[in-house]
Amino acid sequence: xxxxxxxxxxxxxxxxxxxxxxxxxxxxxxxxxxxxxxxxxxxxxxxxxxxxxxxxxxxxxxxxxxxxxxxxxxxxxxxxxxxxxxxxxxxxxxxxxxxxxxxxxxxxxxxxxxxx
Amino acid sequence: xxxxxxxxxxxxxxxxxxxxxxxxxxxxxxxxxxxxxxxxxxxxxxxxxxxxxxxxxxxxxxxxxxxxxxxxxxxxxxxxxxxxxxxxxxxxxxxxxxxxxxxxxxx
Numbered sequence: 001x002x003x004x005x006x007x008x009x010x011x012x013x014x015x016x017x018x019x020x021x022x023x024x025x026x027x028x029x030x031x032x033x034x035x036x037x038x039x040x041x042x043x044x045x046x047x048x049x050x051x052x053x054x055x056x057x058x059x060x061x062x063x064x065x066x067x068x069x070x071x072x073x074x075x076x077x078x079x080x081x082x083x084x085x086x087x088x089x090x091x092x093x094x095x096x097x098x099x100x101x102x103x104x105x106x107x108x109x110x111x112x113x114x115x116x
Numbered sequence: 117x118x119x120x121x122x123x124x125x126x127x128x129x130x131x132x133x134x135x136x137x138x139x140x141x142x143x144x145x146x147x148x149x150x151x152x153x154x155x156x157x158x159x160x161x162x163x164x165x166x167x168x169x170x171x172x173x174x175x176x177x178x179x180x181x182x183x184x185x186x187x188x189x190x191x192x193x194x195x196x197x198x199x200x201x202x203x204x205x206x207x208x209x210x211x212x213x214x215x216x217x218x219x220x221x222x223x
Contacts, residue, residue, distance in 0.1 A: 035212075037160075044203065044214055044215070044216050044217045045152075045154075045160065045203055045205070045214040045217075046214065047205075047211075047212040047213065047214065050210060050212075059210045059211070061211070062117075095159055095160075101148065101150075101165070101207035102150035102162060102165040102205070102207060103150070103152075103160070103162060103205075104162050104165075104171065105162075106159035106160055106161070107159065108159055109159055
């Protein structure tokens with residue numbers, strides 16, 4: 001069974017940083033592309049970032065480009081999202097999602113709150 | 117950026133009825149479209165990809181159709197567990213975008 005478990009969220013001040021992690025199990029992590037998708041409170045879904053299985057191809061939404069960095073450790077079956085210079089509008093539940101085009105499995109999500 | 121527009125924003129239906137949800141892309145995306153279901157407090161669940169292929173374990177009452185710019189998700193004979201928010205998502209290019217969602221509520 002595929003399992004994706006996010007961690008690392010919490011309350012952070014504007015301008016602060018946070019690193020989110022996603023621990024994967026139940027599938028061959030290294031051969032799958034992964035994504036981060038977020039959802040602001042009461043709002044819709046917003047794709048944030050994509051990373052290929054090898055980590056050689058990475059994409060970001062314009063809203064986070066230059067501030068967020070996605071990475072992965074295939075030996076640990078883990079996905080990461082380093083978030084810097086956080087803004088109020090980055091407040092959201094962040095999901096890691098398996099898949100390269102459509103998102104076939106999702107984690108339960110982790111809340112990031114940016115507030116002073 | 118490809119803009120995905122879903123309609124209606126809210127759909128009020130009764131159990132047993134047939135629901136039709138629409139999704140329009142601002143440019144042609146071929147069949148590069150997925151549909152998701154999200155219930156309150158839960159992560160989204162993949163229903164359809166490739167515009168019309170049901171994901172593993174998705175009941176046959178869910179079907180997708182369309183190509184180019186116009187897409188439809190049809191749910192025949194609504195069950196109580198189908199009342200949720202539905203999102204479409206394109207993957208025509210790497211700048212994936214979602215529609216704003218359609219809330220399917222019990223009438």
